[in-house]
Amino acid sequence: MIFINPKTDYAFKKIFGSSESKDILISFLNALIYEGNSTIEDLEIINPNLPPKLEGLKDSYLDVKAQLSDGTLVIIEMQVLNVQSFGKRVLYNAAKTYAFQLEAAQGYRLLKPVIALTITDFEMFANSEEFISRFVFKEVNKNFTYPENDLDLVFVELPKFTKGEEELETLADKWIYFMKNARSLTSIPEAMDSIPEIHEAFNIANQAKLSREEVADLDRREQFIYDQQGAIMKAALEAREQGIEQGIEQGIEQGIEQGIEQGIEQGMREQAIAIARQLLSRLDDETISQTTGLSLEDVRNLREAKLSRRESSGDS
Incomplete structure (x- = not known):
């Protein structure tokens, strides 16, 4: 078997953002955002394009965008190249998604939280060895969370993940291993094949199902x-x-x-x-x-x- 590279934009959207990807995306998000707990029970995959609503405002495009059953918006991006000011772009897209929920004259109480999940094929945080990092608004001295903590930035740095197939333990381990190694595999690893959503992700990524x-x-x-x-x-x-x-x-x-x-x-x-x-x-x-x-x-x-x-x- 030959699998397409899930780190390319087309493959990433096909695996996680197509009409048949709902259960796959739920498992993926629960693994990387909620430590494998079944926090997300349902979601809707929506058009990730964010057209500018004001003249002159910068346009942006996200790989996959979903709305959870409680209204929380999740934007997911796979980034291969470490471009200039990429960290600012992540924050910009999250803030833009948050702000554009409201139409004219709507109250702020209608705003729903936004989670930005970013997977990078390069290291972003040299001062940390962890391959998953999470950022929220906190008070500097006392370290307590901002009351309306509606922006949540989660980063997965693929180069920092070095576990082999025999070392995979958590659901997050298995999904990150899929993201990093699927292109070089010739079969579905036994440790991952028992998870229906990962099996289906491999099925979608099977190059044999694509046209020339x-x-x-x-x-x-x-x-x-x-x-x-x-x-x-x-x-x-x-x-x-x-x-x-x-x-x-x-x-x-x-x-x-x-x-x-x-x-x-x-x-x-x-x-x-x-x-x-x-x-x-x-x-x-x-x-x-x-x-x-x-x-x-x-x-x-x-x-x-x-x-x-x-x-x-x-x-x-």
Whole structure:
């Protein structure tokens, strides 16, 4: 058996956000948000698109969105690339989902809690070894929870999960193992096959059930992600090395400590520019700006410079 990669956007939506995914999503959310308890008994999978209701407001798209039987909204996102300001985007989407519940003149009492579940294929919190982290509003000194604690951010960092098949104990372990390893498996692990919802998730992820066009499209999406990851890692490494070299050179003239600091700052900008140049042929200017932290003007200037070089080369 060959399984599609649940970390790609298409596969993630197909497994957790399709019309046949209700029981799968209930089990998945109970595992990752409620420690395997059957807290969620029912939910409705709804259109995750969040169109802007005000002119000029930034649009956003979530992988899967559901409403629980008590009205709580859950937004679920799978993120493969560690783009610039991703943490802010998670908070923005959660706050936007919370605010857009109300129509004009409706009272705040009608607001329902929002839970943002984010699964990342990279590490977000270097100061923690836990692979599941949860954030709520709390008082700084006394550590008590805000009375109307309606925003709940839950993160699952896949690289921090290192358990093997024989070490899987909890429902969360098994779902995270599925997310991280399904693509490389050739059969359903015995420890997971006894859970009906995970068995069905594997069933949906079975590549044999897809058309040739769907498989080809998935392969292209997956390769695109790998190419982006490779481009970013290569550019970051080269820029970091360049930044250190520049820091040492400036340190000779201005003092070691000051020179290294300035060189690293310059290297960070060079890193962002190097990454942006490699993404010009793949992404639009706004996405490149968000990914690298460069201004839109910087990205446009890079694109114009690239076009000018092409034209000059063509003329010659």
